[in-house]
Amino acid sequence: QAQLEQSGTEVKRPGASVKVSCKASGFIFTNYHIHWVRQAPGQGLEWMGIFNPIGSRTTYAQKFQGRVTMTSDTSTRTVYMELNSLKSEDTAVYYCARALGAPDGFDIWGQGTMVTVSS
């Protein structure tokens, strides 16, 4: 069945970068957009951006522009989200999720990747 498998827990120092992966299986990779959503401890859901495998087009939430990069490796059906200049406020669970296209909602989610930023 369709699923998204994310990479494991990360611990980073302030100022560092983190790259989280999201591997798709069970569906036609190029038929869907992959979104990234994060959730700080005890907080709500925050949309970060969208990656379209066709043409590798991206749109990032204004809050993250200049600090986030979404890429893919089509051969392995994997999408990556890299966040730079990490701050303690970036400590969160990062989720990838798929959607048919904008503005469709997210029908499949990854299991989440915990990123802790601490000195």
Next chain:
Amino acid sequence: DVVLTQSPLSLPVTLGQPASISCRTSQSLVYSAGNIYLNWFHQRPGQSPRRLIYEVSNRDSGVPDRFSGSGSVTDFTLKISRVEADDVGIYYCMLGTHWPPVYTFGQGTRLEIK
């Protein structure tokens, strides 16, 4: 940017009783075919969110018919006809726009059993 306001933020419910969550959007986003891309998600503690409802009133596969979505323009509602223990967690509404693609979540409503 669109703002989604949920109410209540906390919802204690007795087992077997109905529950209702409101989601109000700061602007109307109706597309040419009349579609409104308003979604509802449920998140249990320690789990990923799961979509329950898409485009206002369509249930996702496997979602019990105790869950229903309704609304129009800027006012939307998620209803649970009879709350079960498995329904605890946080419910979020979410709205997407076509171009530029921007997605916004409500603050979340925590449902607990009384």
